[in-house]
Amino acid sequence: KVAAVEVVTPDAPVKKAPAKRVAKKVAAVEVVTPDAPVKKAPAKRVAKKVAVPTAPAVLAPLVEAVESRRPVKRDRSPVNGEDDFRSFVRYHRPGSRVTAEVHSFTSHGALVHVTLRSGAVIECYAPTSGLADPAPARARDVLRRGEHHAFTLVSVDLDRRxxxxxLV
Structure with a gap:
């Protein structure tokens, strides 16, 4: 076999290799010469310490600003009237049965109204954990507004009445 040989003469045009369409990644190389200045790393940002005067007149606005960012305590006012709740607690002990009407729903239970003999209404809370076993996702899955059900009194909060x- 004879290999093909291409002869190039000075007058003949030179053939170039076809250009590749894919760009090649080239790593950046930094040349350091002995005469070149050395680059320093950027300085770290450090908070400067400033002396704060401790006079009460100067600190008072700062204290007010800090106190204003604190969460406000919710109003824990009593839910039911004092006399009506006393009579309810007198006749109903924890563990006793009461009949109540479903009044409204919360995100985690329901509010029910117990009507006393005097005609007074006491609002009670029925959490979803006390409505079924296992607890339903919503109180609306078990109860309907306006329905009357038998409930067991679980606990009494005298401060909030x-x-x-x-649910039985």
């Missing part, structure tokens, strides 16, 4: 009940 409210009671917690569970």
């Amino acid at each position: 409210t009671a917690e009940v569970s």
Whole structure:
């Protein structure tokens, strides 16, 4: 076999290799010469310490600003009237049964109204954990507004004048 040989003469045009369409990645190389200045790393940002005067007149606005950012305590006012709740607690002990009407729903339970003999209404809370086993996702899955159900009195909060009940 004879290999093909291409003869190039000075007058003949030179053939170039076809150009590639894919760009090649080239790593950046930094040449350091002995005469070149050395680059320093950027300085770290450090908070400067400033002396704060401690006079009470100067600190008072700062204290007010800090206190204003604190969360406001929710108003924990009593839910039911004092006399009506006393009579409710007198006749109903934890563990006793009460009949109540479903009044409204919350994100985690329902509010029910217990009507006393005097005609007074006591608002009680029925959490979803006390409505079924396992607890339903919503109280609306078990109860309907306006329905009357038998509940068991679970606990009484004398400070807030409210009671917690569970479905029998």
